[in-house]
Amino acid sequence: MKNENHEVLLEQKGLKKTKVRMALLQHFMGLDHAQSYSDLQTALAKEVDKSTLYRNLTSFEQAGIIHRINDHSGVSKYAFGESPIQGNEHAHFVxxxxxxxxxxxxxxxxxxxxxxxxxxxxxxxxIRGICAAC
Amino acid sequence: MKNENHEVLLEQKGLKKTKVRMALLQHFMGLDHAQSYSDLQTALAKEVDKSTLYRNLTSFEQAGIIHRINDHSGVSKYAFGESPIQGNEHAHFVxxxxxxxxxxxxxxxxxxxxxxxxxxxxxxxxIRGICAAC
DNA sequence: TTTATAAATGCAACTAAGTTGCATTTATAT
DNA sequence: ATATAAATGCAACTTAGTTGCATTTATAAA
Incomplete structure (x- = not known):
């Protein structure tokens, strides 16, 4: 995915193009599985402030760029794409x-x-089970 | 439900009959909906220590007396009966x-x-929707 | 009934997720 | 180039849930 695409996406949603958001988008796209806050914190080499990260996750979620998943682990996870409870109906596999x-x-x-x-x-x-990688 | 029943239940599961456990059982039975930690803390008039409460919830869960429910709210809830992922297959309505x-x-x-x-x-x-009481 | 003992309790201290207020910085429209 | 609204970073906070340890209590055995 090109930066171009990210910029267009953010503009479409009325969100400013910032470093944190570009890095987040970069990270989310191309991933086939969901990320927790701590996954993200680890992945975003340049440390991002906790509240900034959470606020961006919330903005992205409201914009329908990502959706929040609760998988019984106690922590929320986030994945690219719209929520199954609005629009993009789908199940989650743990x-x-x-x-x-x-x-x-x-x-x-x-x-x-x-x-x-x-x-x-x-x-x-x-759905709980064993994934292709295991 | 009589105290007798609670005592029998605890004995069956190899759990000692304590005040906290009796109060917890008393509270859970006869309820038609799930309880969060804070619901329980409020309901058990005589303040119970946080770790005692959590430990008992864990014991009860392991014994199959209650099961833990993740309802997307971020906090666990607990309801009487066996878990749907072992034995008592059922869905949850939020x-x-x-x-x-x-x-x-x-x-x-x-x-x-x-x-x-x-x-x-x-x-x-x-299942998300509107309950009979609302 | 007393006593030994293993389990349960209460307490304090801790971790980790997530939130909020506020001062500073930055993206963007003019 | 600049005004402004939004985004960031920081600190302080809340709440869920856990852990270690000393004390208490339920129960089984003497």
């Missing part, structure tokens, strides 16, 4: 061996019957 | 209005196709 989280695109959404009085809006699915 | 988490018993587990190299072990489902 490897029980390496704890890596992948987005599984194109899985049929499921229908579940709920008790009287309850109204389903969205269904979120986490 | 109310988008009041954030209450309910266990939905008897929902059919589903088959999802994953990419080559990935192996599914368990599927966890969170």
């Amino acid at each position: 490897c029980e061996c390496c704890e890596t989280v992948y987005c599984m695109e194109g899985l049929a959404p499921l229908q579940l019957k709920v008790p009287k009085g309850f109204k389903t809006k969205k269904v979120q699915t986490i | 109310c988008e209005c009041c954030e209450t988490v309910y266990c939905m018993e008897g929902l059919a587990p589903l088959q999802l196709k994953v990419p080559k190299g990935f192996k599914t072990k368990k599927v966890q489902t969170i």
Whole structure:
């Protein structure tokens, strides 16, 4: 991916093109699995301030550039692309061996019957198993 | 539920009958929704030490008395009964209005196709919507 | 009933995630 | 070139959850 693309993306979303954001985009695109805050902190060689990082994750999430995933590990993870609960319906796969989280695109959404009085809006699915790398 | 039942349950699981545990069981049984640490801390009038509470939650979970639920809120919640990923297969319903988490018993587990190299072990489902109380 | 002992409790100190207020810096539109 | 709104960095904070250790308590055995 070229820097050009990142700039266009940020502009589209009305976000200023800053070093931290360019580095973040660079890092997210081309990754096939989700990143925690500490993964990101480690990956972004030039130390980025904690609050700056979190604020950018929030901005990106609101802009639909990334989505936040809760995988039962206790910490949020973030992956490129829109959220499954708005727009891009997909499931998440958590490897029980390496704890890596992948987005599984194109899985049929499921229908579940709920008790009287309850109204389903969205269904979120986490698949646990062993990933291709393990 | 009588105290008798709680005592029997603890004995069955090889756990000592203590005040904190009896109070916890008392609280969990008869509830139709999940509790966070802070819910529990508030509910157990007689202040219980944080680590004692967490340790008991862990013991109860290991004994299959309660199970831990991740509802995307960032904090774990706990509900009476065995875990859906061992034994008691069920989905969790999260109310988008009041954030209450309910266990939905008897929902059919589903088959999802994953990419080559990935192996599914368990599927966890969170249903988001509006609950009967809202 | 007393006593030994292993487990449970309470406390303090800690880690790590995530948030907030504020002063400074920087990207961008004019 | 400059004004301005947004982004950054910093410090201080909150809350979830954990750990080590000394004390207490439930229970089983004498």
